[in-house]
Amino acid sequence: MRLFFYLTSPERSPLLLLLLSALLGCSGDVEALKLESITVPAHQVTGKPVELDCNYDLEGDPLYSVTWYRGQDEFYRYTPGDRNPVDIFELPGVAVDTSLSDQKKVTLRPVSLLSSGKYRCEVSADAPSFHTESRSAEMLVVDLPDRVPTITGGRSRYHVGDEVHVNCTSLRSRPAASLMWYINDNQAATENLVEYTPMNDSDGLETSRLGLRFVVGPRHFPSGELRLRCTATIAAVYWQSSEESAEGQLQQTGSVLESKGIYAGGSSSSRHSWASCLPVFLALTLLLLTNLCSQASLH
Numbered sequence: 001m002r003l004f005f006y007l008t009s010p011e012r013s014p015l016l017l018l019l020l021s022a023l024l025g026c027s028g029d030v031e032a033l034k035l036e037s038i039t040v041p042a043h044q045v046t047g048k049p050v051e052l053d054c055n056y057d058l059e060g061d062p063l064y065s066v067t068w069y070r071g072q073d074e075f076y077r078y079t080p081g082d083r084n085p086v087d088i089f090e091l092p093g094v095a096v097d098t099s100l101s102d103q104k105k106v107t108l109r110p111v112s113l114l115s116s117g118k119y120r121c122e123v124s125a126d127a128p129s130f131h132t133e134s135r136s137a138e139m140l141v142v143d144l145p146d147r148v149p150t151i152t153g154g155r156s157r158y159h160v161g162d163e164v165h166v167n168c169t170s171l172r173s174r175p176a177a178s179l180m181w182y183i184n185d186n187q188a189a190t191e192n193l194v195e196y197t198p199m200n201d202s203d204g205l206e207t208s209r210l211g212l213r214f215v216v217g218p219r220h221f222p223s224g225e226l227r228l229r230c231t232a233t234i235a236a237v238y239w240q241s242s243e244e245s246a247e248g249q250l251q252q253t254g255s256v257l258e259s260k261g262i263y264a265g266g267s268s269s270s271r272h273s274w275a276s277c278l279p280v281f282l283a284l285t286l287l288l289l290t291n292l293c294s295q296a297s298l299h
């Protein structure tokens with residue numbers, strides 16, 4: 001116990017003190033102040049406030065200042081030694097809520113698309129070390145789509161051999177929503193997708209659209225029903241889906257026969273050969289009739 005105290009108390013251990021100062025003197029990376037991390041949400045939704053945290057440990061150093069930047073521009077400075085410790089600088093899209101900001105965090109009032117950017121916290125120690133560290137992270141502000149994705153072009157009933165051709169549209173967001181199609185809960189194959197480039201509105205919002213196109217087979221009605229689902233996602237902040245189901249018809253009606261012919265290939269050609277026999281059949285009948293008539297007139 002005594003020995004422990006002897007070793008850990010610098011004023012009682014000139015040797016230890018000497019050792020420590022030698023260590024500090026010869027290796028520059030023994031630093032007191034440490035900026036461990038900053039907390040900046042990678043994505044935030046427009047209209048929500050954001051808290052940015054600067055997690056540092058002074059480890060005995062006196063704090064000189066904490067400064068926040070977006071890009072190259074400073075917008076918040078906390079200097080405890082000043083008579084007025086908080087300084088705020090106006091930036092487009094960056095409005096600091098001073099009541100919720102201090103030496104460890106800064107809170108931004110509801111953010112807009114203009115608030116996106118690279119945020120950096122810089123912490124400086126006062127004399128004697130004047131050590132400074134900084135860290136940065138990107139924040140992208142997301143404007144959510146006006147509504148859930150909409151499916152257009154779908155029918156209430158499909159027969160085997162019909163072509164499904166539908167569109168999924170996600171209106172006005174930034175960035176554009178990523179869309180995907182599912183057929184009966186299975187992700188659609190790439191060759192069945194029809195890609196469209198997002199459309200930009202004058203206000204910078206984008207509308208995305210994805211088409212789905214395939215020929216219906218019996219396997220698409222495992223339970224008599226064809227279900228088409230479209231999902232729209234934006235990073236980790238948005239996920240919505242819309243679904244439509246259609247009745248599946250395996251059995252024949254007039255129009256089914258027609259589409260089955262296209263689907264099966266062979267049946268349409270056999271129908272064709274029957275049709276081409278008709279004139280021959282009619283000609284034969286006519287010949288037979290005229291023959292019969294002439295025989296009757298002879299008698």
Ligand SMILES: *[C@@H]1O[C@H](CO)[C@@H](O)[C@H](O)[C@H]1NC(C)=O
Binds near residue numbers: 153165166167209211
């Ligand atoms: C899908 O959208 C494209 C592009 O706007 C359009 O040309 C096409 O007719 C649409 N198809 C359906 C089935 O709505």
Ligand SMILES: *[C@@H]1O[C@H](CO)[C@@H](O)[C@H](O)[C@H]1NC(C)=O
Binds near residue numbers: 200206
């Ligand atoms: C639409 O806007 C996005 C993002 O602002 C941009 O990357 C893209 O080039 C624009 N597209 C067109 C066709 O203007």
